[in-house]
Amino acid sequence: MDEILKFKGNLIENFKNLNEDLDKPLNYKKYIEDNYPVKKYVGKKLKDKYEGRGILYGDKDNIIYNGYFKNGKYEGFGRLYEKYDKHQLLYIGYFKNNEYNGMGILYSNEQIKYEGNFLDGEYNGIGIEYLINGKRKMMYEKGKPLKECYGILYDKNNNEIYKGLLKEQKPKNAKSASIYYDYGKIKYIGNFSDFKFNGKGILYYDNGKYKNEIIYFNGIFKNDKFEIGILFSPEGNKLYEGEFIDNYPKEGKNVTIYNIHEDIEYIGDLLNGKYDGYGKLYEMLDDRNFLKYEGSFKDGLYHGFGKGKQFKKYSEFLYKGNFVKGKMEGNGILYYENGKNIFCNSMFKDNDLYGKGIIYYYNNSKKIEGIFDNLNTCQGIYYNPKGEEIYKGLITNEIPDYSDNAIVYDNYCYKIYEGQIKNGTYNGKGIEYSDCIENLILHEGNFINNYFIEPNNNLGFKKIIKAILYSKGLPGKTCLLKRLTQNYFLENSGATIGVDFDILKFEYKCNEYKIQIWDTNGSERFRAITSSYLKNIDIILIIIDLTDLEGIDKSFIEEIKSNKSKEALIYLVLNKIDLLEEEKNNYIDNLFKWRKKAKLLIENKEIDYYFEVSAKNKKGIDTLLKNIKWYILRKADCHKEKFSKSKFCIEKYLSL
Numbered sequence: 001m002d003e004i005l006k007f008k009g010n011l012i013e014n015f016k017n018l019n020e021d022l023d024k025p026l027n028y029k030k031y032i033e034d035n036y037p038v039k040k041y042v043g044k045k046l047k048d049k050y051e052g053r054g055i056l057y058g059d060k061d062n063i064i065y066n067g068y069f070k071n072g073k074y075e076g077f078g079r080l081y082e083k084y085d086k087h088q089l090l091y092i093g094y095f096k097n098n099e100y101n102g103m104g105i106l107y108s109n110e111q112i113k114y115e116g117n118f119l120d121g122e123y124n125g126i127g128i129e130y131l132i133n134g135k136r137k138m139m140y141e142k143g144k145p146l147k148e149c150y151g152i153l154y155d156k157n158n159n160e161i162y163k164g165l166l167k168e169q170k171p172k173n174a175k176s177a178s179i180y181y182d183y184g185k186i187k188y189i190g191n192f193s194d195f196k197f198n199g200k201g202i203l204y205y206d207n208g209k210y211k212n213e214i215i216y217f218n219g220i221f222k223n224d225k226f227e228i229g230i231l232f233s234p235e236g237n238k239l240y241e242g243e244f245i246d247n248y249p250k251e252g253k254n255v256t257i258y259n260i261h262e263d264i265e266y267i268g269d270l271l272n273g274k275y276d277g278y279g280k281l282y283e284m285l286d287d288r289n290f291l292k293y294e295g296s297f298k299d300g301l302y303h304g305f306g307k308g309k310q311f312k313k314y315s316e317f318l319y320k321g322n323f324v325k326g327k328m329e330g331n332g333i334l335y336y337e338n339g340k341n342i343f344c345n346s347m348f349k350d351n352d353l354y355g356k357g358i359i360y361y362y363n364n365s366k367k368i369e370g371i372f373d374n375l376n377t378c379q380g381i382y383y384n385p386k387g388e389e390i391y392k393g394l395i396t397n398e399i400p401d402y403s404d405n406a407i408v409y410d411n412y413c414y415k416i417y418e419g420q421i422k423n424g425t426y427n428g429k430g431i432e433y434s435d436c437i438e439n440l441i442l443h444e445g446n447f448i449n450n451y452f453i454e455p456n457n458n459l460g461f462k463k464i465i466k467a468i469l470y471s472k473g474l475p476g477k478t479c480l481l482k483r484l485t486q487n488y489f490l491e492n493s494g495a496t497i498g499v500d501f502d503i504l505k506f507e508y509k510c511n512e513y514k515i516q517i518w519d520t521n522g523s524e525r526f527r528a529i530t531s532s533y534l535k536n537i538d539i540i541l542i543i544i545d546l547t548d549l550e551g552i553d554k555s556f557i558e559e560i561k562s563n564k565s566k567e568a569l570i571y572l573v574l575n576k577i578d579l580l581e582e583e584k585n586n587y588i589d590n591l592f593k594w595r596k597k598a599k600l601l602i603e604n605k606e607i608d609y610y611f612e613v614s615a616k617n618k619k620g621i622d623t624l625l626k627n628i629k630w631y632i633l634r635k636a637d638c639h640k641e642k643f644s645k646s647k648f649c650i651e652k653y654l655s656l
């Protein structure tokens with residue numbers, strides 16, 4: 001220990017004269033070395049090797065080493081620089097054989113890392129190592145602190161923290177050793193063993209908080225904990241004298257306990273180191289010390305009559321009533337957060353409602369009266385805020401469990417729901433109201449387990465679309481309708497009278513979609529009637545006939561456009577392509593003519609799509625259907641695939 005104490009760490013002072021010597025100008029010869037990187041040397045040489053005083057420069061004329069050499073190597077006092085271009089000091093001190101040997105100071109980023117003795121480049125002997133939170137002065141061997149040695153620990157403000165025997169760099173047994181705190185004032189003076197407060201000692205309050213040194217505990221410690229002694233308050237008053245258990249006074253009336261942050265934790269009676277009798281328990285919340293519980297304790301737990309707050313799921317409530325072994329049990333009252341209005345007056349068991357009880361609205365009128373199983377389940381009567389009985393039976397989650405026309409109020413008497421309820425949740429048809437603006441409807445419609453189900457036609461979301469088969473003449477609309485909706489070919493179709501419709505259903509991702517397809521009569525005399533059907537249609541399918549090139553003209557399309565809704569799409573559908581497969585095939589010319597026409601119409605934006613199908617042999621039907629389905633899914637906004645318009649069909653067929 002004496003050795004350690006003798007070692008004066010301030011080596012810079014000791015090296016003062018030597019450093020001045022190194023700073024004197026050198027009038028020796030300059031040598032330019034030819035090794036790479038190019039080095040320069042100013043100084044003495046002997047037999048072509050550096051000898052004596054010299055300075056070695058790097059390729060950018062920065063000093064690498066300034067000091068004494070022997071036989072070409074650093075030896076004697078010198079300064080070694082780390083980064084040549086930055087000229088940062090790495091080491092000042094004695095060298096031998098190019099290594100740190102003897103007293104020296106080692107730097108890292110211009111901060112001292114170690115000062116003391118070195119041997120062959122490593123810490124060896126007495127030294128001071130600088131750490132983030134302070135420094136330690138002790139014995140080193142081969143670069144490492146000795147496992148057990150005397151030493152001194154300092155905090156970052158250079159105050160001694162500990163002086164004595166260290167094991168693994170921690171205080172070991174030490175009589176009257178002292179521990180100092182960060183602020184430079186005493187935290188502990190006393191005995192140590194096994195690196196803990198053990199034996200006689202005095203522990204002080206955190207001196208950062210208080211001007212003077214204030215004793216916290218004066219007595220005997222065992223493994224860092226109070227054993228026997230006197231406990232003082234931060235004001236300096238004696239609080240307790242006697243035995244301790246687990247840092248708590250063993251037994252006492254009206255004892256004050258502080259936590260490690262020196263905030264009051266408990267004021268009250270203790271038995272066997274535990275809260276027992278009458279007491280007040282505190283808790284720090286948002287930097288304020290709140291009274292958490294006041295009342296009766298037994299064996300460290302709430303027991304008997306008491307009042308407090310923050311009881312598990314009732315965190316927003318305050319409780320006043322009976323406890324058994326730390327839990328709400330027996331008669332009790334829960335209050336709203338304000339501590340005045342009663343939330344419920346009931347029997348409790350296992351921290352929950354159990355048995356007879358009444359839940360109140362915030363305005364003190366009864367809400368639920370009955371027999372509780374827990375807060376969520378009660379067999380009883382549900383009252384409206386006017387005190388009228390509106391439901392009798394099972395009540396779940398503070399609302400009628402099952403009712404077709406229930407009215408639900410929140411605790412602040414706002415009507416929040418009106419309608420069907422199942423299992424204590426909104427299920428079925430109902431209206432949900434705002435709980436802060438009276439009678440403001442939030443949702444009206446269908447609910448499932450408290451969730452409102454969005455209606456189909458909200459924001460363009462549509463699960464039903466309407467299509468119409470429209471034409472001049474008899475290209476086979478009715479046959480197509482049957483093929484599209486029922487997938488068969490209608491033989492012997494008669495002329496359609498007026499209008500008719502069929503529905504095609506399909507499912508996508510658990511949703512059912514419907515395509516309502518209207519069939520019309522193609523003859524001129526019905527046109528006035530049929531054209532009026534175009535209004536609410538999403539897709540207009542103009543059917544043309546492979547056998548007939550007269551199916552459309554400009555005025556026909558104009559007429560459709562003037563009657564259709566703005567959003568509606570126009571599909572041009574060429575029917576009867578099965579006829580192309582017949583042996584005496586006269587229609588191939590017609591096909592190319594129709595394609596040419598269709599291409600022009602698409603380019604001129606007269607129509608949106610062109611398809612070729614056969615109601616008879618089903619060709620092209622799937623493609624057409626797929627496109628219609630895409631349309632509906634895109635409308636429903638749940639179809640992520642790209643709905644590509646331009647490339648569709650016409651180009652595909654034209655490239656045949």
Ligand SMILES: Nc1nc2c(ncn2[C@@H]2O[C@H](COP(=O)(O)OP(=O)(O)OP(=O)(O)O)[C@@H](O)[C@H]2O)c(=O)[nH]1
Binds near residue numbers: 471474476
């Ligand atoms: N080869 C062939 N013949 C078809 C096809 N589709 C319909 N036809 C025939 O075309 C004729 C007219 O069919 P419909 O479906 O009644 O025609 P429409 O367009 O409904 O006629 P209207 O209701 O009077 O306007 C019938 O003789 C069908 O058999 C087809 O894909 N291929």
Ligand SMILES: [Mg+2]
Binds near residue numbers: 520
């Ligand atoms: Mg028809």
